Amino acid sequence: MAKVNPDFSETLKDYGAFDLTACYNCGTCTAVCTLSDEENSIPRKMVRYGVLGLEEEIQSSVDPWLCYYCGECSTSCPRQAGPGELMMSLRRYLTASYDWTGLSRRFYTSKIWEIAAIMLLSALILVLFLLFHGPMTTELTPQGGVQLNTFAPWKRIETGDWIMAGILSFFLLSNIFRMYRKIFHGPQKIRVPFRLFFTQLWELIFHFLTQWRFSKSTRTTRIGRKELKISPYWVSHWLLMSGYVLLFTMIVVFLEWFQTDIIHPWWHPQRLLGYYATFGLAFGLIFFVYGRIRRDQENNKHSHYTDWTFLVLLSGTVITGILVHIFRISGLPYATYYTYVLHLMILFPMLMIEVPFSKWSHLAYRPFAVYFNGVRNAALKIKK
Amino acid sequence: MSENRGSIKKKKIGVYICHCGGNISDYVDVEAVKDAVRDHPGVSLVKTTMFTCSDSSQVSMVEDIRENGLDAMVVASCSPKLHLMTFRDVARRAGLNPYNYIQVNIREQSSWAHSDHPAEATDKAIHLVKAGIEKARRLGDLNPMEIEAVNRAVVVGAGISGMRAALELAGMGTEVFLVEKEPFVGGHTSQWGKVFQGEARGDEIVERLYNEVRTRENITLFTGAGVTAVKGNVGNFEVTLTLQPRGVKERLTEEEFAEAVQACPESVEDAFNFGLMRRKALYDRGDRSFPALQAIDFGACTQCGKCLEAAHGKIDLEQPEETITVQAGAILVNTGFDPYEPEKGEFGYGEIEEVITLPQLERLMELQPGKLVWKDKEIRHIAFIYCVGSRQPEGKNTYCSRYCCTAAVHAALRLGENYPGIKTFHLHKGMRTYGKQEVLYDEASRNGNVFLQFAEGTQPEVRKNGQGVEVRLHDLLTLGKEIEIHPDLVVLVTGMTARNDPGLVKTLKLPVGADGFFNEVHMKLRPVETVMDGIYISGTCQGPKNITETMTSSLAATAKANALISKGTISLEPNLAVIDEEKCVWCGKCDEICTYGAIEKVKKGDKEVARVINAACKGCGACLPVCPEDAIELLGYTNEEIFSMIDAIAEEIRFKEKHKVEEEVATPAATDEDWHIKVEKLDEKSKKILRTLQEEPRAVPEIAGETGIPVKEVMYRLMSLRKYGYVKDTNEINEDEYYTYALSDMST
Ligand SMILES: Cc1cc2nc3c(=O)[nH]c(=O)nc-3n(C[C@H](O)[C@H](O)[C@H](O)COP(=O)(O)OP(=O)(O)OC[C@H]3O[C@@H](n4cnc5c(N)ncnc54)[C@H](O)[C@@H]3O)c2cc1C
Ligand code: SF4
Ligand code: SF4
Numbered sequence A: 001m002a003k004v005n006p007d008f009s010e011t012l013k014d015y016g017a018f019d020l021t022a023c024y025n026c027g028t029c030t031a032v033c034t035l036s037d038e039e040n041s042i043p044r045k046m047v048r049y050g051v052l053g054l055e056e057e058i059q060s061s062v063d064p065w066l067c068y069y070c071g072e073c074s075t076s077c078p079r080q081a082g083p084g085e086l087m088m089s090l091r092r093y094l095t096a097s098y099d100w101t102g103l104s105r106r107f108y109t110s111k112i113w114e115i116a117a118i119m120l121l122s123a124l125i126l127v128l129f130l131l132f133h134g135p136m137t138t139e140l141t142p143q144g145g146v147q148l149n150t151f152a153p154w155k156r157i158e159t160g161d162w163i164m165a166g167i168l169s170f171f172l173l174s175n176i177f178r179m180y181r182k183i184f185h186g187p188q189k190i191r192v193p194f195r196l197f198f199t200q201l202w203e204l205i206f207h208f209l210t211q212w213r214f215s216k217s218t219r220t221t222r223i224g225r226k227e228l229k230i231s232p233y234w235v236s237h238w239l240l241m242s243g244y245v246l247l248f249t250m251i252v253v254f255l256e257w258f259q260t261d262i263i264h265p266w267w268h269p270q271r272l273l274g275y276y277a278t279f280g281l282a283f284g285l286i287f288f289v290y291g292r293i294r295r296d297q298e299n300n301k302h303s304h305y306t307d308w309t310f311l312v313l314l315s316g317t318v319i320t321g322i323l324v325h326i327f328r329i330s331g332l333p334y335a336t337y338y339t340y341v342l343h344l345m346i347l348f349p350m351l352m353i354e355v356p357f358s359k360w361s362h363l364a365y366r367p368f369a370v371y372f373n374g375v376r377n378a379a380l381k382i383k384k
Numbered sequence B: 001m002s003e004n005r006g007s008i009k010k011k012k013i014g015v016y017i018c019h020c021g022g023n024i025s026d027y028v029d030v031e032a033v034k035d036a037v038r039d040h041p042g043v044s045l046v047k048t049t050m051f052t053c054s055d056s057s058q059v060s061m062v063e064d065i066r067e068n069g070l071d072a073m074v075v076a077s078c079s080p081k082l083h084l085m086t087f088r089d090v091a092r093r094a095g096l097n098p099y100n101y102i103q104v105n106i107r108e109q110s111s112w113a114h115s116d117h118p119a120e121a122t123d124k125a126i127h128l129v130k131a132g133i134e135k136a137r138r139l140g141d142l143n144p145m146e147i148e149a150v151n152r153a154v155v156v157g158a159g160i161s162g163m164r165a166a167l168e169l170a171g172m173g174t175e176v177f178l179v180e181k182e183p184f185v186g187g188h189t190s191q192w193g194k195v196f197q198g199e200a201r202g203d204e205i206v207e208r209l210y211n212e213v214r215t216r217e218n219i220t221l222f223t224g225a226g227v228t229a230v231k232g233n234v235g236n237f238e239v240t241l242t243l244q245p246r247g248v249k250e251r252l253t254e255e256e257f258a259e260a261v262q263a264c265p266e267s268v269e270d271a272f273n274f275g276l277m278r279r280k281a282l283y284d285r286g287d288r289s290f291p292a293l294q295a296i297d298f299g300a301c302t303q304c305g306k307c308l309e310a311a312h313g314k315i316d317l318e319q320p321e322e323t324i325t326v327q328a329g330a331i332l333v334n335t336g337f338d339p340y341e342p343e344k345g346e347f348g349y350g351e352i353e354e355v356i357t358l359p360q361l362e363r364l365m366e367l368q369p370g371k372l373v374w375k376d377k378e379i380r381h382i383a384f385i386y387c388v389g390s391r392q393p394e395g396k397n398t399y400c401s402r403y404c405c406t407a408a409v410h411a412a413l414r415l416g417e418n419y420p421g422i423k424t425f426h427l428h429k430g431m432r433t434y435g436k437q438e439v440l441y442d443e444a445s446r447n448g449n450v451f452l453q454f455a456e457g458t459q460p461e462v463r464k465n466g467q468g469v470e471v472r473l474h475d476l477l478t479l480g481k482e483i484e485i486h487p488d489l490v491v492l493v494t495g496m497t498a499r500n501d502p503g504l505v506k507t508l509k510l511p512v513g514a515d516g517f518f519n520e521v522h523m524k525l526r527p528v529e530t531v532m533d534g535i536y537i538s539g540t541c542q543g544p545k546n547i548t549e550t551m552t553s554s555l556a557a558t559a560k561a562n563a564l565i566s567k568g569t570i571s572l573e574p575n576l577a578v579i580d581e582e583k584c585v586w587c588g589k590c591d592e593i594c595t596y597g598a599i600e601k602v603k604k605g606d607k608e609v610a611r612v613i614n615a616a617c618k619g620c621g622a623c624l625p626v627c628p629e630d631a632i633e634l635l636g637y638t639n640e641e642i643f644s645m646i647d648a649i650a651e652e653i654r655f656k657e658k659h660k661v662e663e664e665v666a667t668p669a670a671t672d673e674d675w676h677i678k679v680e681k682l683d684e685k686s687k688k689i690l691r692t693l694q695e696e697p698r699a700v701p702e703i704a705g706e707t708g709i710p711v712k713e714v715m716y717r718l719m720s721l722r723k724y725g726y727v728k729d730t731n732e733i734n735e736d737e738y739y740t741y742a743l744s745d746m747s748t
């Protein structure tokens, strides 16, 4: 029994869906979707659930996570019902529904909440620096670099990092647990042999590292005369993702090694890894920001304000990060200090808001969805 | 009309055998046909022609007739469907009575049917032509019957369909008596607000038609009236109208009316509002009353007289019922439909408060323009259930009501416009917003109205749920999942049904279909005519229609009616039944079988006899075989004419038969044993039939009953068994008045 919520389609509009009730169930979208298969038929089913407002069914479904928004369905939809954007909005909605704090829903449905939260977290960083920063020495290191570790000792920063990582993990993991509950203990109850959670574990790791499904979904693009077999979306996304993960690991786990006052030669792994990560992030960012400005594809035409918040914060972080590096090795102490504070004032709210409550949570939800889906389908197969 | 019964006459007959390009002559040896019939009695001229229907050929036929003084003509060519009228015209142009013309079809019946056997095709053609000649020898002149027609029509029902018809007829110069059962005109359309498609309101359409009707001098409108008897026939019906008293002589002013209504103690359910409220016995339809004169519902009024004081002499409770009789050339039936009334408990109707019908919703919207409230609760969510009383798997209402998908979608659009925030769910069985109406469906689905589809053979379920109501269905569009909706109101999209008016059906003697609607003669070719000449049907009394379709059919009927009666006379085919009053004993069998009511009982001297009403007879011939006295003949197809044709065809066959019999006779005389050997050769079914006859003679239905062989098959098997001498007629009838058959003498 699935209960209709007549007001749901309105709610979903806050999450970015539009015109979904125009859908007349032709199924074209599902027919053209390269990721739709027998086990997970997308996206018409989800469009229908959205139209009727079958909330329980939606919340217990992994399907929205299996879509990588190539936009093929939206382009083909004879009613311009925007099935692709609907899947996007459902991902936002699911993120909000996994989140037990309710903050995610606030951020997705209220600009004021989101901006206020960013301001507050930035202010917190500023206050912490005012209280705890070290001496702002103008003395340079023998190599002529800025003594950043004197102004912001890595030990102190690392403590902060660990506290932040703890908080992030707590929220994210508890939300993933709720995701698990909804999927496996929703209206469609499935008995899953426990071992499947181990045998399917490779999916989680594999998809986290490669986003393999993404590479299968997105269209190849034409460059000049040549049909590019590898999707530029996937490449850009992978570069961005790998850069981010690398940097996050270096900041949280290897800060002592990463935030040093020594200026290593250019081939030193510390510099090379840093440059690679910066390049990956910057490339991805430019690609996606440019797309969202051009609005020439289905998947970048309809930007929710939270998409922009994310891109702006991440760009801010990357730009200030690059500047800190340049100022430090160029021996500009004050510029380095102020930019460093600014860097953290952008970075901190970005991670605190985006990772557990907003767009960036998909870095966990997507591989987990693929993993849960694998477990579920394997369980269903056994049942048969 | 000639009283000729087709006895043989000395005639000069011209015979034309057509090549039809090669269509005929490629298989049938036309020259051989010509030679074979040249010396046939009565034939004075035979020709073959390449295309008999060509202009040049027609011209020379006219000359032949004139020069040779021919008095009958046979053309052996194609089907009479194609050229009967062409050659009748040739005869007429040559001064010959056109009914002295016979067309023999040797194309479809010989050359095309037997193209693999040209010799036999030729042989058959010869026989067919001879049969035609034999008939031609016996033909007499016939003349189309001219009857007088009154250029006046009675239009029954003054809904939009009746009023449109009346206006159109009046415009073409036909006088109209427009008869409406209710005190107010307009029918159902006057109950609707904005109607699809376009911007017009239903009541506005009615108002416009009514205002126009009032200005026409040659339309007489009777409200509160009905047709209670019809006599006569096409061109000259005698129609009896019964006029109910209205009770109100002069319009009451608003104050008088309010006060009189206040005083009236009797109230009934208000049918105009589909029972959403009650009204008094003295009532009107507010500013939607056409005419604007109030009326008294004498079904409800007890004549207590309490309203009289306030009415200042404008009410008369003693008005009598009146009947008047009018002559009319045609009758147009436009009595409309009734919305389907769900059974108690059908989708919770009548049991759950929140369940209403689409017509009720329409009225509710009219009564509550600002805010839609049902049982003190503001309505936010509505579930429509489609096809209620239509498209049912069995019973009377298996048809689609056509108007309702669009009306429901249109209602949803208006709900959205007039009561922002209302959301609707449409539980349908496959949408049928055909033609241009599709754009409304498109608009409605884009506007956030949700459509769900239940499968043929399943139905949504409506149940009480605490304070409210819940609807469940298996939605085809959601993978067949069971879906549960909790609306504030459930609207049953009820279909159209035929009006339950057996009196009218009986008075007009019109056939009705299994669905209860009046039947036309031919859905495609004669869509507004009935089997009763001069009686037309249009609008929704004929079947479900929306307003546009209603108007269209109504205009078609007026065109047909006016064309028929406006010339003053109507000419009818002369192929009619005639009854020999000497032989007739009035058993009434012909009257029973005639579906056109063309037989009347008349006094002839001191006995009663049947007489054919010429204007009503269609010449179908159904009465001929039932007459035990053989008193009926069909002009143009008299017994003698038909027998002569059979003889001509059978001539050769009889000859062949004779040879066969002679051969048989030459062999030793038939014995019991031979009989058995002969029977052994028959197939199982024929043996079975013979076995049933062993005890005693039996009639066809009895044999069919005993053997389980269908009646038709028994019939033709018997005929061949008789032909080959296994059985014979007894010339006796059983208790059920069927002829019986017995084993032939050979068997004994
Ligand atoms: C809820 C609903 C909504 C609709 N909405 C639309 C719409 O938006 N657009 C549209 O195109 N169509 C609509 N329709 C269809 C429309 O109402 C019909 O097509 C139209 O009313 C048919 O007109 P009619 O004259 O054939 O029949 P009726 O309207 O039934 O009129 C017949 C008239 O004949 C009279 N009568 C009956 N029997 C006798 C008798 N024995 N003697 C004398 N008089 C008699 C009746 O009193 C009545 O006045 C709707 C129908 C329904 C039920
Ligand atoms: S293609 Fe569009 S209209 Fe068709 S089912 Fe998908 S969303 Fe609906
Ligand atoms: S956007 Fe692409 S992947 Fe997503 S549902 Fe549509 S077609 Fe499938």
Ligand code: SF4
Pocket (backbone or CB within 6 Å): B386, B387, B388, B390, B391, B399, B400, B401, B402, B403, B404, B405, B406, B430, B431, B432, B493, B495
């Ligand atoms: S028009 Fe629609 S609701 Fe009416 S009977 Fe036909 S299919 Fe059913």
Ligand code: SF4
Pocket (backbone or CB within 6 Å): B576, B577, B593, B594, B595, B596, B597, B598, B599, B612, B616, B617, B618, B619, B620, B621, B622, B623, B624
């Ligand atoms: S021929 Fe037909 S229509 Fe004429 S009287 Fe006989 S049964 Fe009636």
